[in-house]
Amino acid sequence: MLVPPVSQDAQVINNLYVVLYIFSALVFLLVEGLLVVSVVKFRRRSANDAPIQIHGHTGLETMWTILPMVLVAVIFLFSVNAMNQLQATGTFNDPLNHVHGINDQVAIKRVSEAKKVDIVINVTARQWMWQYKYADGFVVNQDLVVPENKTIRLDIVSADVIHAWWIPALGGMIYVNPGEMSHVWFNAPGGTYYGQCNVFCGLAHSQMLSNVKVVPQAEYDAWVAEQKTK
Amino acid sequence: MASVSIPVAKPGLLSQMAGWMTTVDHKKIGIMYMVSTFFFFLLSGIFALIIRLQLMAPGMQIVDQNVYNELFTMHGTGMIFLFIIPMLVGMGNYIIPLQIGARDMAFPRINALSFWMLIFAGVVMEGGFLLGGTASGAAWTAYVPLSMKQFSPQSGMDIWLFGVVLLGISSTLGAVNFLVTIYTMRAPGMTMWRIPIFTWTMIVTAAMVLLATPVLTAALIMLITDRNFSTQFFTTANPRLWQHMFWFYSHPAVYIMVLPAMGILSEIIPVFSRKPLFGFKVMVVSTILIGVLGFTTWVHHMFVSGVDPLVERFFMFTTMVIAVPTGVKMFSWIATMWKGSVSLKTPLLMCIGFLSTFVIGGITGVIQGAIPIDMQVHNTYWVVAHFHYVLFGGSVFGIFAGLYFYLPKITGRMLNDKLGKVHFALMWIGFNLTFFPMHILGLEGMPRRIATYAANRGWDLPNLIATIGAFTIAVSVLVFMINFIINIMQKKGEIAGNDPWEGATLEWAMSSPPPVYNFARTPVVESDRPMIEIRAKASGSNAPGHTGSHN
Numbered sequence: 001m002l003v004p005p006v007s008q009d010a011q012v013i014n015n016l017y018v019v020l021y022i023f024s025a026l027v028f029l030l031v032e033g034l035l036v037v038s039v040v041k042f043r044r045r046s047a048n049d050a051p052i053q054i055h056g057h058t059g060l061e062t063m064w065t066i067l068p069m070v071l072v073a074v075i076f077l078f079s080v081n082a083m084n085q086l087q088a089t090g091t092f093n094d095p096l097n098h099v100h101g102i103n104d105q106v107a108i109k110r111v112s113e114a115k116k117v118d119i120v121i122n123v124t125a126r127q128w129m130w131q132y133k134y135a136d137g138f139v140v141n142q143d144l145v146v147p148e149n150k151t152i153r154l155d156i157v158s159a160d161v162i163h164a165w166w167i168p169a170l171g172g173m174i175y176v177n178p179g180e181m182s183h184v185w186f187n188a189p190g191g192t193y194y195g196q197c198n199v200f201c202g203l204a205h206s207q208m209l210s211n212v213k214v215v216p217q218a219e220y221d222a223w224v225a226e227q228k229t230k
Numbered sequence: 231m232a233s234v235s236i237p238v239a240k241p242g243l244l245s246q247m248a249g250w251m252t253t254v255d256h257k258k259i260g261i262m263y264m265v266s267t268f269f270f271f272l273l274s275g276i277f278a279l280i281i282r283l284q285l286m287a288p289g290m291q292i293v294d295q296n297v298y299n300e301l302f303t304m305h306g307t308g309m310i311f312l313f314i315i316p317m318l319v320g321m322g323n324y325i326i327p328l329q330i331g332a333r334d335m336a337f338p339r340i341n342a343l344s345f346w347m348l349i350f351a352g353v354v355m356e357g358g359f360l361l362g363g364t365a366s367g368a369a370w371t372a373y374v375p376l377s378m379k380q381f382s383p384q385s386g387m388d389i390w391l392f393g394v395v396l397l398g399i400s401s402t403l404g405a406v407n408f409l410v411t412i413y414t415m416r417a418p419g420m421t422m423w424r425i426p427i428f429t430w431t432m433i434v435t436a437a438m439v440l441l442a443t444p445v446l447t448a449a450l451i452m453l454i455t456d457r458n459f460s461t462q463f464f465t466t467a468n469p470r471l472w473q474h475m476f477w478f479y480s481h482p483a484v485y486i487m488v489l490p491a492m493g494i495l496s497e498i499i500p501v502f503s504r505k506p507l508f509g510f511k512v513m514v515v516s517t518i519l520i521g522v523l524g525f526t527t528w529v530h531h532m533f534v535s536g537v538d539p540l541v542e543r544f545f546m547f548t549t550m551v552i553a554v555p556t557g558v559k560m561f562s563w564i565a566t567m568w569k570g571s572v573s574l575k576t577p578l579l580m581c582i583g584f585l586s587t588f589v590i591g592g593i594t595g596v597i598q599g600a601i602p603i604d605m606q607v608h609n610t611y612w613v614v615a616h617f618h619y620v621l622f623g624g625s626v627f628g629i630f631a632g633l634y635f636y637l638p639k640i641t642g643r644m645l646n647d648k649l650g651k652v653h654f655a656l657m658w659i660g661f662n663l664t665f666f667p668m669h670i671l672g673l674e675g676m677p678r679r680i681a682t683y684a685a686n687r688g689w690d691l692p693n694l695i696a697t698i699g700a701f702t703i704a705v706s707v708l709v710f711m712i713n714f715i716i717n718i719m720q721k722k723g724e725i726a727g728n729d730p731w732e733g734a735t736l737e738w739a740m741s742s743p744p745p746v747y748n749f750a751r752t753p754v755v756e757s758d759r760p761m762i763e764i765r766a767k768a769s770g771s772n773a774p775g776h777t778g779s780h781n
Contacts, residue, residue, distance in 0.1 A: 003673065003674060003675050010606075012602065013602045013603065013605065013606050016600060016602050016603060017597075017603055017606075020596075020597045020600060020603065021597075024593045024594075024596075024597060027589075027593055028589065028590065028593060031560060031564070031585075031589045032586060032589065034561075034564045034568075035564055035582070035585055035586060038564050038567040038568050038570075038572065039567065039572055039574070039582060042503070042567060042568060042569060042570050042571065042572050043571075043572045043573075043574055044504075044571045044572055044573045044574070045571075049504060049571030050504065050571070051503070051504050051505055051569055051570045051571045052569065053505060053506055054505060054506070054508065054565075054569065055506050055508070055509075055510070056508055056509035056510070056511075056512065057508075057509075057565075060561075060565065061509050061512050061558070061562075064557065064558055064561040065554065065558055068553065068554045068557040068558075069551075069554050072550045072551055072553060072554060072596070075550060075596060075600065076546065076547055076550055078600075079546060079600035079601060079602060079603075080543065080546075082600070082602040083539065083543070083601055083602060086602060087539070097536070098536035127381075160375070160381065161373075161375050161376040161381055162373055162375070162376065162469060164534065164609065166675075166677075168606070168674075168675035171605070171606060172602075172605040172606065173534050173605055173606070173608060173609075174534055174536075174605075175534050175535045175536055177466075177469040177470075177535070177536060178375060178466040178469060179466040179467055179469065180469070180536065182536070194675065194686075194687060195675070196677060196680075197677070198608070198609045198610070198677045199373070199609060200299075200368070200369045200371075200373075200376070200678075200679040201376060202299075202367070202368075202376055202381060202382075203295060203296060203299065203367070204295065205299075205679060205680060205681070206295065206679075206680035206681045206682050206683065
């Protein structure tokens, strides 16, 4: 991944990408290499060329069916392993990411007990902005500000159409569907991480930015105090 | 051929036009398909150039974001529904009755109806945009609830939906026609394993259209009634229902667009290598397998939509497995050229264009089939790169291969091979310049379908390169058009003769262009490459080839 991963989730995804990239590079070189050789070495040299008429070869055909199947199985297992890691230690690829029905109290209770979190922020996605409602009651429409190295849970709902929450450096994206609550957990070091809505959501889709500012605890406390006085 | 010249008055322009408009001849209908879809290709290509101009640099405002949103919707639907699918249908329309030794399609009038519905649908879809400026601005996926009246009140949305419904009906009728034609009208002796490979791919394609397209048509009609009569099929209580119905068609649609192109490759590569297709039966079986597996992967478009992770694992597996029959095809094509006598004429170069780029689309398909990766690249420019490597690198190179291969048969004139090579070189370079950098943009976090972007994201250079590439492709298409105008329209090209390429199948046995009635006497087929025997009989030798004058 070219966006440097900063969260544990992004790191898991990045590791899987590197593995698949190596497999892909090998397949790519093999196919393109064979292609170049067959075109260069066997190009027509005389108008009377009459090559031997080969109709097929069962052994070869079996080989290039079995070997790709093995390769695909290996890739599948690597991917499932990454999914399990995301589900166990990270926050994505969990049924709890989507609660089908905002008022499903049982599911909401399960989400709140699933992982120990430091801060919960209610997020509303609407055409074309993200609104963050903090526990202290204030609402911000600009960047999301959170303290560094703390586990944050976002409870995201959509007020209108489908949007998607995605901060590339934090890894993993999730659709925000109307009538559902989507959950994202993250824990990030200090920095500013860019993101924006990732499902086409109408006219000003390209301006629906969702940047995350992760700041030291003291700076965060000062920022919260300032917001409360507004 | 002995001919008796009978003086006939040349028909006037009006009666010629009336002749074209009322024809039920599969060849004339095929030509009309190809010509009209080429115009839709040019129109959708111009939309793409405007999109690339807008994204050339951060913060550009060539068109406002409303028009931009309409442009990418119309570019996508135009290329898919009005160019790639019907262009391949048009080629099938022309070639398949000839390949199987039939006089026409099974239902000639339905054939004409399919074509005219396509034209009507195309005019409706594009007309809503070009005349009123109110096309669908909800992307080609038209996800609910964005496509509902509340969020997309413009009538252009209804007009667009109506156009796609018409296309779906046209496409379904065409599929029935192809299946019945190929099943009932083959020449005597053409058993299952002697059906030419292009015809085989059209069988599988038509079966897929028949099973998938009605689902989209139904979904579109439900959406139209939801928008206009409050029927509430797609409520917010289930935001995924539309996505399931849409992708149940739209994922198989990828194979509907690429299988006939693969069939064209499987015809051309053996001819230009002077060898039979390597593993003919395996090629047929892999085509059928792609057709079947193509129906089991649609949820991979919804890995972040909120489908249960357990279900997602099944679809991740099927998505990866479909790479196996595709890989078998890649290796079989290369094995066909291996130890052959490979003639590097334009049709074969276009096939090389397909093979060298489609492999990247196949590989990225497996990579993003891995759910954790998809959670990072879904809806980004990586996906845009991936499907252009499949649909342009695959289908469009395949279409141009087919045009260079079959236009001499259709028109009786050869295209200039040097200009063809210039076209190929510019298109291959332009294609890779345009779409390879999009992989990088996606990994850097650039979402698709954004009208503009800020300068601080590091997306400037890949976007600039992509725009330069897009205009290189445009120049290459101009080269093709010049080649076509000079050599075919102005009849300056060499006369093609019956069999300019040493073809293998029946269409090369007849004159170029073929007579209205196709075969004066129904041919009897004795092998899977009937032309080999016909040529051998004609020249009294057993060596393959030798009768062609252009090799």
